[in-house]
Amino acid sequence: MSGERDPxxxxxxxxxxxxxxxxxxAQSLEGHWREDLLFVLRQVHDLYFFHLDNIAECDRRIEAxxxxxxxxxxxxxxxLPQPTSLPRRKHIPQTNLQEELYRIAGVxxxxxxxxxxxxxxVVLSETGVDMTPWEDEHHFASWMGLCPNHQIxxxxxxxxxxxxxxxxxxLALRLAAQTLHHSQSxxxxxxxxxRAKLGAPKAITAMAHHLARLIYxxxxxxxxxxxxxxxxxxxxxxxxxxxxxxxxxxQLNMQLITNTGVAR
Numbered sequence: 001m002s003g004e005r006d007p008x009x010x011x012x013x014x015x016x017x018x019x020x021x022x023x024x025x026a027q028s029l030e031g032h033w034r035e036d037l038l039f040v041l042r043q044v045h046d047l048y049f050f051h052l053d054n055i056a057e058c059d060r061r062i063e064a065x066x067x068x069x070x071x072x073x074x075x076x077x078x079x080l081p082q083p084t085s086l087p088r089r090k091h092i093p094q095t096n097l098q099e100e101l102y103r104i105a106g107v108x109x110x111x112x113x114x115x116x117x118x119x120x121x122v123v124l125s126e127t128g129v130d131m132t133p134w135e136d137e138h139h140f141a142s143w144m145g146l147c148p149n150h151q152i153x154x155x156x157x158x159x160x161x162x163x164x165x166x167x168x169x170x171l172a173l174r175l176a177a178q179t180l181h182h183s184q185s186x187x188x189x190x191x192x193x194x195r196a197k198l199g200a201p202k203a204i205t206a207m208a209h210h211l212a213r214l215i216y217x218x219x220x221x222x223x224x225x226x227x228x229x230x231x232x233x234x235x236x237x238x239x240x241x242x243x244x245x246x247x248x249x250x251q252l253n254m255q256l257i258t259n260t261g262v263a264r
Contacts, residue, residue: 001042005033062121063100072106072129075099081108097121105129107218111225113185114176114211123215126169131220137213144170146209162205170208177207187211189233
């Protein structure tokens with residue numbers, strides 16, 4: 001936009017994450033420089049920085065609002081625990097949003113697998129940190145529209161599904177549930193099992209329901225979340241399957257015998 005046309009000088013400005021070599025980038029920059037396209041480029045350039053300014057202004061307003069909320073923990077005596085992982089984010093707020101959410105909630109919701117800082121912010125902005133309006137975690141999940149809402153007529157279920165509600169927190173938890181597909185954690189193992197059994201849509205709803213109940217427990221009772229691990233889930237699932245098979249065998253007047261020998 002400043003008049004530079006040397007392709008190698010322009011290629012030197014490329015982002016380091018670009019996989020192409022500088023020579024390939026320079027070759028792609030050879031051609032006709034049309035004024036109408038340069039005009040569009042300037043418009044997009046100005047619009048990009050305009051949005052950056054607006055995002056920064058939103059961050060400042062959010063920070064100012066968070067400062068007005070009551071603290072549940074003293075950061076000096078109870079600092080924020082170190083996160084287990086720091087996922088890459090497209091936008092990093094100017095303020096330490098994770099620390100501020102921990103201060104007002106008393107617990108670090110991002111310890112739950114799948115919940116990033118922005119997801120926790122959306123949930124707390126919709127529900128607040130006081131869980132007493134809901135009798136238990138099931139009422140909390142039902143309020144979000146994540147519980148079954150079957151339509152029954154004459155004792156027959158004519159439609160299965162969840163209650164149709166517009167809830168930003170529920171939408172955020174559904175998106176968080178999808179990120180568990182590659183998670184090597186207890187929740188990730190459960191999501192993959194449900195996805196294989198029920199399909200992606202139902203598995204996402206089920207895991208969003210699970211995340212909602214975990215959030216309720218953390219905010220209501222002030223407990224910390226500890227991941228039990230993928231291996232713990234697999235052992236628990238195997239144990240439940242064995243108990244179910246024993247009950248089925250007992251109903252058929254049979255006995256289930258565990259094979260303790262070496263499988264061939």
